Amino acid sequence: MFLIIFLIFQNSYFQSIKGYDTPADEGGSITLEWKIKEEFLSDTNPIKFFEIYRKEKEKGFINVGFVLSQYNAYEDKGLIDGKDYYYQIWVIRERDTLKSEIIGPIYSSAQWFNTNRLNVLIITIILFVVFLYYIEKAKKGEKLFVRKIAGLDAIDDAVGRATEMGRPILFSFGLGFITDVVTIAALSILSKIAKKCAEYGTRLLIPNYDPIVMAAAQETVKEAYLEANRPDLYKEGDITYLTSDQFGYAAGCDGIIIREKPGAIFWQGYFFAESLILAETGHSVGAIQIAGTTAITQLPFFIAACDYTLIGEEMFAASCYLKPEPHMLGSLKGEDFLKAIILIVLTFSAIIATLAVIFKDFTFINKLFQFINNIFTVK
């Protein structure tokens, strides 16, 4: 009799108290949640912290952890799946201790699928399928349309004007390495410029930061001169290795620019803060400057200091237009397809969201918007 009263009486401290197997986990973990009734949250006798007590079937209670007063949940780990556990929460206050009623039996279990991440799974599968589809198509050599980037016309004009002025052309990859995708894109832009230089017989200077990129540049230019059947004009000496130090490279380039006074300069690749010195010296000798980089932090300075700038992905589009290489072309087309989907989702959702606000009581629209919104929330 006494025991039952004790149980009922205890129940009055907590508004709610529950324990359950932690969802979407590898098992061995139970989560406890509780809420103290208002009247027990007095300032005169504030709660210091909560102590968590656990008991197995026949054994006594042991203290397994504690949580500061501002929390009302605890995750107990290291348990054995399928075994019954009982819990009790002690509310340690300044002057006394309140004990919750005993809850249980509860047992932990592992889940095979994290249901919270269903939206991530669906999108991951879509991305794999879309990219694989377009890369295979590009590999098979199918004609995939890529529009001509305005920057390519600017490149032609620049080479033409430099030739009229009878001044050489300078090309730089910046501080990129051969493993950077932007360096590979810059190589195909270089091959277009080299072909034009071969036709016009204009001298092409390429100072380099990385020896491997220099070797790739020499290869590309030699090939371009061959294609324009002017192998005699190709001068290996114009494609040199300067230094592998950021500002040393910038100072080296400045020296060449001031000495050779190029008519057109191409900054295509990955740049860091030295882009400032390079673009400024180029401007001081009156050269037409065309920049192209994926380095978001340097783009503002290139746009302000150069005549034309290829912004981020425009470089990949330019190189795909010039010399479509399956991996890059396939990825670009895959990205475009996904961008189209995102554009549709954004416009459609904007309309639905606006209607949901206007027709507050029309539950269907609100439910539809909740559904879309739910897909794009991280749980």
Next chain:
Amino acid sequence: MILNIIGTWLAATLTLAIFSFLYKDNPFYKLAEHIYVGVSAGFWVIYVWSFDIKPMLIDRFISETGIEKWILIIPAILGVLMLTRWFPRTAWISRIPLAFTIGIGAGLGVTASIQGFLIPQIGATLLPLTNINNILLVIGVISTIIYFYFSKEFKGSLKLFSRLGIIFIMIAFGASFGYTVMARISLLIGRIYFLLHNLLGII
């Protein structure tokens, strides 16, 4: 105390050696540059020893027991295999640990980009067009994406949206320009504060 004075003078000479680059590229700048490359390379070796090899391999090997102790041999071997890249003949072996780390990096990257960026960022753009800021935000994101869309010629409405996109992009780059200028100047202020305060004690 003496050490601090010597140190401050050493730091001041190195600072002026780097600043001398402003006058023109000179041997003092090159010297300071090479000291920096040498010292920072040395730093990395000390870090790898005291924060990777010692605590994660040696200490753990001593403290672990049973099967866990011998499993530790695998990452140790993979780590050492990485160093085979130093010798041209055996360099290809280093591709095995390299492939391991690149695979993990790529695997983590895919799910993180989707859960950590695409979903929340698209989710944050599902806004009702009920106030001017929401309208500009949604239109800004749409027109910027259209600007970087390469599968269709820019005609008609696409041309309009791409023009709108470049306006948003230029305002964004202008803002980054202003913030970057602010950042670069703060670095100079920090250095001059060092020269005026620590070295000369004027302020």
Next chain:
Amino acid sequence: MIRHQLPLIITFFTGMLLIITFFIPHKPFGDLEQRFLIWYSIISGFTVLLGLDSLVRYHLSKLKKEFNIHSFILILSLFLTLILGFYSWFKFKTPFALNSPFMFLYTYVIIPLQATMFALLAFFIASAAYRAFRARTFEATLLLIAATVVMLGRVPIGGYISKGIAYFISFLFKIPYEKISEIQIFAIVSDWIMNIPQNAAKRGIFIGTALGGIAMSIRIILGIERTYITK
């Protein structure tokens, strides 16, 4: 065959495993993921040493050809750092102990060199601002205007200038100065630019780069992109 296929197989399995364990928390996968992450942490420490070899080898070969002070100083400072570093670690149990010689090297060599290297940029920006930043196209003009507003909005002097403008407006349109003197025009417009147009454009750009990054990761996992492995 082994040289090319094995790395690609390893990349495929580790990549796919890390994606699968993201969705399946159940027993074997969760532990396996954590174990692979610990191994990744251990191994990635060694990659740092790779760069060291090419650096030392390059400068030693230069020194062998003919003595030059720069390569000599580099090698000397490298070994000096190693000696001081291991000594500090040995004596203080950690290289960070504030009074250790290693920390001396950090405070009085690394900080001045690295900080000053980047402080140079303020000068380069100033001279580029004067000699190269031109409003030659519509885009560049828009960029420079936005930059000017943000630069004034982000610093206290912007407040004084907007007070001046408020005084001028109150004088011109006879609006009492007190009412509009507190409005910091540049700061408000700059905050709006940062939170709305700049935000939208950056989100659009980063959605593009995120898709590009995912495409690259998928190409690596499926062995389509090989430059990483075969180079």
Next chain:
Amino acid sequence: MREFLTKLATIDRRIIYLLTFLVVCLPMIFKMIMPIRVSEEVKMAFKEIDNLKPGSIVMISIDYDAASEPELQPMLIAILRHCFSKDIKVILLGQWALGLPLGEMALNQVAKEYNKKYGEDYVNLGYRPGYTALMVGIGKELRDFFPTDYKGIPIDSFPFMRKVRNYQQIDILVGLEAGATGDAWVQFAGARFNQKIILGTTGVVAPDMFPYLQAKQIVGLIGGLQGAAEYETLIKKAGSAILGMPAQSFVHLLIIIFIIIGNIGYFILRRKR
């Protein structure tokens, strides 16, 4: 008029360098102080930490090095002062190895001001390679990566560290960023483990973090020296950031004047051609 303009347009670089140097030095020598206007995103960051109860845990990640010290060190010191003044426990670690000594210096300086004891009020875990793998690994068990602190002492020997298993015991993660590590924290710790994050970044990185702020993936953003000065104003304890702001202001003005003069000269010369 024309030769004046051509002379103006071709001023030697070094004169501009000297002018910039002077405009930075003078306001600092005369110790000018200017009122700081606090922006919304810094207020959000301040409120998040201010609402924490004593005994809560804040993890600070040092993701910068000496190159960004003038912007982020005052931010670190201001946040440490704010945490210690509210008896909040601090766990320090870093992803940029060359930045860790800066973290150690700031910890020692501020701990003395509030006489906080190592091991009881704050712990320095030091550096561990692993980057994104580390961020995900900590999500399950911190000890798998940081069994010991930066001195090799097991972290279980520190009382408040005993209950720290992973992100669930960490109330706020403050990332001090000079590069892309901030994105990694948001995508790997924030989205995957629902960790509340505040980012303190250099001026270069700050604009790129606004999309995270608007999408509520971070709860506060402190940008550049101006952000640090605003935080110092909020905790009512002036530091080197506030001292630097006047010089910052005048150089901004100087740069804007340079751009304007440069463009006037450019347009007049262009119309002549």
